[in-house]
């Protein structure tokens with residue numbers, strides 16, 4: 001039976017990572033497994049920045065955004081020689097297995113380590129919801145709440161000024177934050193990699209909303225990397241009756257206290273990760289599918305095509 005495990009957070013941070021660290025630590029300690037916190041992701045692992053975690057150390061963190069363990073990117077981790085140093089650091093301390101909380105890049109690192117004899121379990125910690133094996137990632141619900149709060153505020157001022165508010169949200173080429181926010185905020189237009197962006201068509205729709213529907217405002221939610229929203233706002237002002245204003249929400253979407261849903265999801269997933277390691281299983285990632293917590297081989301998870309969310313897009317169109 002595994003006696004010592006490590007836990008690290010890697011890649012972009014997400015609210016709820018702390019709740020996951022807490023769950024992994026407490027569930028493991030309650031099963032008489034020692035837990036070590038590895039600081040700054042794979043970078044701290046290679047450098048040996050590793051300390052034991054206690055129940056008290058993970059107290060008072062369930063409500064905090066970010067990650068108490070810190071996160072970092074270490075592109076060199078793709079190099080087997082660098083990973084050998086990581087394995088040495090773990091072996092030196094008797095740490096047999098690791099829980100990796102992060103996105104798909106972090107999952108690749110976890111799989112590579114598993115192939116070198118260290119069982120790793122991945123937990124989906126990212127606001128983008130861009131891991132296809134799971135319906136929801138830890139942090140998505142919180143980021144969505146942040147977006148909805150911001151868009152609700154923009155809507156108030158937009159109606160007063162006959163404005164078209166163009167809001168760029170994160171997603172790393174996954175449109176989930178945009179489409180969920182579009183439905184939740186009652187937006188007029190949502191643009192994601194699934195819908196594509198045709199500028200002329202967008203301007204035409206906005207003219208219709210102004211002239212035919214006589215809308216006092218228009219809310220357009222656009223996934224990052226689809227277009228330059230500031231340029232588009234200028235075109236809206238020049239070519240429609242609305243005054244176009246762009247807002248890039250940026251990193252505020254990554255922060256804040258995790259929602260209750262994210263805290264519970266992180267706790268369930270943390271528990272599952274420890275259970276898998278206790279059964280000697282590695283190279284898998286924890287997912288939630290149809291409200292059930294399951295394990296999926298990382299290799300399989302990385303190759304699942306992303307859901308198109310056509311049903312959500314259809315719902316959105318029927319609500320406009």
Ligand code: ADP
Nearest residue numbers: 011012073074077078102103104105106108109
């Ligand atoms: P995320 O986990 O949020 O997708 P990144 O893509 O930046 O973030 O990945 C986080 C870290 O995972 C990288 O800095 C690197 O250390 C490690 N990593 C990414 N891809 C690989 C890979 N193919 N092999 C080994 N490690 C990887």
